[in-house]
Amino acid sequence: MEHVAGQSLADVIAQRKPLSLGARLEIIESLCWGLAYAHRAGIVHRDIKPSNLLIGDDGILKVLDFGIAAVGGLSPADDVVVGTPSYMSPEQIRGEQVDGRSDVFSAGAVLYELLTYTKAFQGSSTAETINRVLSDAPAPLTTLLPGAYAALIPIVERSLEKDRDRRYAKAGDLGDDLRRFRLSLAPSPRTSPLSRASRSPTTGPT
Secondary structure, three states: OOOOOEEEHHHHHHOOOOOOHHHHHHHHHHHHHHHHHHHHOOEEOOOOOHHHEEEEOOOOEEEOOOOOOEEOOEOOOOOOOOOOHHHOOHHHHOOOOOOHHHHHHHHHHHHHHHHHOOOOOOOOOHHHHHHHHHHOOOOOHHHHOOOOOOOHHHHHHHHOOOOHHHOOOOHHHHHHHHHHHHHHOOOOOOOOHHHHOOOOOOOOOO
16 A cells, blocks of 8 residues: 555644645645546545545645445445444435435535534534434534635535535535635635645546
8 A cells, every 4th residue: 555654634633733724725625636536436435534534745635445435326235324423424324325425525524624623513422413414504614713705605515515416516516616716815825735735626536
């Protein structure tokens, strides 16, 4: 296996790294391009979460652990619900057949957490967390992210739609919207090599 020097996104969040908004968005853009590549090959990851995202010292994002990935939306044991509750889509929790939109939901949960350093869905038990994913909206970004840009909020909210038909249809669509919003920001100094994490949607996987 490839050895990558760097740190997981879970570590970045746990250490509350002082990243610029642009750098945070670039991380999720890069994730979206990687997911889009996998989805075009018919692979749904099903366990996108910060600990499965590694940021190399060169700023390149790596998506790890395809151990429970599903081909064509079906797992080897499609009657078993697997994943990490805080990041699982409602349809995945219900044990339904999943497609790329399930990974989009997970990416949206990671995006929310990277922006706020607070999980979108977190309960005191697994059952409570699952219930929040199925029934509750995350705390409004305006309460957790002072100065949040209005145009960013609907992007995050759409990625976390509980009805997958109202969610982004493709990971690349989420990446495109994040990129457009990021490019609309005034240039700011980069705070880490993560500024090189963004990949073009026409490139290979990260």
